[in-house]
Amino acid sequence: EVQLVESGGGLVQPGGSLRLSCVASGFTFSSSWMHWVRQAPGKGLVWVSRIDGDGSPTIYADSVKGRFTISRDNAKNTLYLQMSFLRAEDTAVYYCARDYYAGLDIWGQGTMVTVSS
């Protein structure tokens, strides 16, 4: 079965760090470009970051540049998002998704990140 499963979300204090993981199965992960997308409660979708199949290059939204790092381990079929210097406005459900001709055709179920003291 083709699927993506995120984990690693939770409650973190402002200024803290968190690492999200996304495990892929059912498709050739190593040749797939991958994205992170987030959605604040009751709000719209926001693109966060993309990584190419071999790990480079990586690109980021301005709002997370310098604070978030996207990476991958193709041997483990796993995508990561290392989030640092977290702010209240980073509170959201974070989705990983596979790139398909610049569309996103496979999505995970999402993992909730709450930044609060």
Added chain:
Amino acid sequence: QSALTQPPSASGSPGQSVTISCTGTSSDVGNYNYVSWYQQHPGKAPKLMIYEVTKRPSGVPDRFSGSKSGNTASLTVSGLQAEDEADYYCKSYARSNNFVFGTGTKVTVL
């Protein structure tokens, strides 16, 4: 990068058509044929409905169609069905290696 502009809501009766617009600029929608559309039901992950402006992934009904003119892309849902009631988002590739989503449109089937 500012979000693409979509109308907050759209509606139609079963069997009718509804068209959702997605307005950007020459730095995104107007300059690239990488516009995609997503359907999202409450509490669920988004689903890809259209990619590269007009193409439908396997399994998406042909009631869903996409187009683009200048800086505005559009999604048309023909023959509205109850299960089409959802939020819809457009997304475009943008200059300087970015991607941007639209503000989202809630479609109601009357």
